[in-house]
Amino acid sequence: MTSTALPTTDELRARARGGLQNIGVDVAEGNDFHARTPITGESLLGLTAATDAATEEAIAAARTAFLTWRTTPAPRRGELVRRLGELLREHKSDLADLVTIEAGKIRSEALGEIQEMIDICDFAVGLSRQLYGRTIASERPGHRLAETWHPLGVVGVISAFNFPAAVWSWNTAIALVCGDTVVWKPSELTPLISLACDHLLARAAEEVGAPRDVHRLVLGDRAIGEKLVDDPRVALVSATGSTRMGREVGPRVAARFGRSLLELGGNNAAIVAPSADLDLAIQGIVFAAAGTAGQRCTTLRRLIVHRDIAGTFIERLTAAYHKLPIGNPFDDTTLVGPLISTTALDAMRGALSRVQAQGGKILAGGNRRLTEAAPSAAYTEPVLVRVDEQTDVVREETFAPILYVLTYDTLDEAIALHNDVPQGLSSSIFTRDQQEAEIFLSAAGSDCGIANVNIGTSGAEIGGAFGGEKDTGGGRESGSDAWKAYMRAATNTINYSSELALAQGVSFL
Numbered sequence: 001m002t003s004t005a006l007p008t009t010d011e012l013r014a015r016a017r018g019g020l021q022n023i024g025v026d027v028a029e030g031n032d033f034h035a036r037t038p039i040t041g042e043s044l045l046g047l048t049a050a051t052d053a054a055t056e057e058a059i060a061a062a063r064t065a066f067l068t069w070r071t072t073p074a075p076r077r078g079e080l081v082r083r084l085g086e087l088l089r090e091h092k093s094d095l096a097d098l099v100t101i102e103a104g105k106i107r108s109e110a111l112g113e114i115q116e117m118i119d120i121c122d123f124a125v126g127l128s129r130q131l132y133g134r135t136i137a138s139e140r141p142g143h144r145l146a147e148t149w150h151p152l153g154v155v156g157v158i159s160a161f162n163f164p165a166a167v168w169s170w171n172t173a174i175a176l177v178c179g180d181t182v183v184w185k186p187s188e189l190t191p192l193i194s195l196a197c198d199h200l201l202a203r204a205a206e207e208v209g210a211p212r213d214v215h216r217l218v219l220g221d222r223a224i225g226e227k228l229v230d231d232p233r234v235a236l237v238s239a240t241g242s243t244r245m246g247r248e249v250g251p252r253v254a255a256r257f258g259r260s261l262l263e264l265g266g267n268n269a270a271i272v273a274p275s276a277d278l279d280l281a282i283q284g285i286v287f288a289a290a291g292t293a294g295q296r297c298t299t300l301r302r303l304i305v306h307r308d309i310a311g312t313f314i315e316r317l318t319a320a321y322h323k324l325p326i327g328n329p330f331d332d333t334t335l336v337g338p339l340i341s342t343t344a345l346d347a348m349r350g351a352l353s354r355v356q357a358q359g360g361k362i363l364a365g366g367n368r369r370l371t372e373a374a375p376s377a378a379y380t381e382p383v384l385v386r387v388d389e390q391t392d393v394v395r396e397e398t399f400a401p402i403l404y405v406l407t408y409d410t411l412d413e414a415i416a417l418h419n420d421v422p423q424g425l426s427s428s429i430f431t432r433d434q435q436e437a438e439i440f441l442s443a444a445g446s447d448c449g450i451a452n453v454n455i456g457t458s459g460a461e462i463g464g465a466f467g468g469e470k471d472t473g474g475g476r477e478s479g480s481d482a483w484k485a486y487m488r489a490a491t492n493t494i495n496y497s498s499e500l501a502l503a504q505g506v507s508f509l
């Protein structure tokens, strides 16, 4: 199914300008690069990128602001984030418009992305009164051992196009309450939503009396990101994107003994056991695999179905795929918007040719849509591909809506297939058998950072820490105790006796 006619680029440009104006952003237009929309695949506005000197100045300014911010009481730092959360609530609709225009997300997912930002602000405000250390029993009389947490410094945030605003807020809301300052290099594909977020944070800072330079935005391509990666004043580089990017960034930051938090590609799988509630499984799987046009790091890319139910299950899934409404992401009936670019579509087609050459059979989808209405855009039907084994292409992340379907006979076999990929982000099992569910969640089960039962692989809440193992990079962001990555711990020994007792009974003098 194709949903209603697409808006024109002129209409989208006017809507983007209107949204930016409502938010209060004054865009400095230029010729360095273009804001584009995947809805038509065309350019919206020309923009100015940060120069090397401007990036240098932004890092220096954030470092200077850090010197005041680190000693501002954490609950007062929380007031800045509370105000940011209020402004995000106020401008939710305009911000969601920008996400749809630049990233192509359907309206409900774009609104969800902004809601996620509001949620993390609420979480961070609470956290600003809970940056707890511990008191540890000392082995020496008249001594106290304590662990205290201190701000780290400037955090360089490098983000990807597919969560152009939420990933920034996960990092920034937490970093700010932790006493850090932030320099943000967003994806070059989503500059307008970045300008809007930066503007709202600057406004919040002004209103609560925080230093303006607690946050700086630097627009541009990866070369600007590399400046953050190599600069010793950037204490933590939090980088979200492809595994290729992480492989370049991780060793460079480590070479200068900086810290990195890497949130990279996934190749997420779900197991469907014979006892599964199949209605629930179909719903969960279609959302996880085709939602966001397959462009979430947590998108479901591999389905491992028990052989006894595979026939019926695949038939139902194929029928659901045939009914997916594809097209204008502003239309409420659309479930699948565009891919980010025709380059992404080429990569998808390349993967499909390779998997077919390796024996894969396309069960549903794969045709390009709306080529006449928008020749420069990349609309495609999500694809289901039956494969007998996990060939090299199945073991890679192709950032597009391709779901590879495999079958299994025993749970051990399913878990082995599940874990036999380089990535380790998200995973799930659909089962009503408690023993199977617990095995999947156990140390011998899924090897991913996220493991779910009776729900798909995507759509995490902010309360839990988010991140993945292996080639996904090992970072933990957002909720739980992920805040510890944004602070440094100090162990304190306080002697309140009049004796100098040495540890381990050592005597000296």
Ligand code: NAD
Residues within 6 Å of the ligand: 158, 159, 160, 161, 162, 163, 167, 185, 186, 187, 188, 220, 221, 222, 223, 224, 225, 226, 229, 240, 241, 242, 243, 244, 245, 248, 249, 262, 263, 264, 265, 266, 296, 297, 298, 397, 399, 425, 467, 468, 472
């Ligand atoms: P990308 O790797 O092309 O770019 C991500 C960001 O890194 C951009 O801002 C880019 O300019 C910058 N960059 C690229 N190379 C760099 C380098 N050498 N040094 C410094 N900066 C560099 O990714 P993308 O296409 O924007 O996003 C899709 C990818 O991101 C997918 O692989 C997806 O799985 C992943 N992703 C992961 C998570 C997660 O939390 N694990 C979340 C969202 C997206």
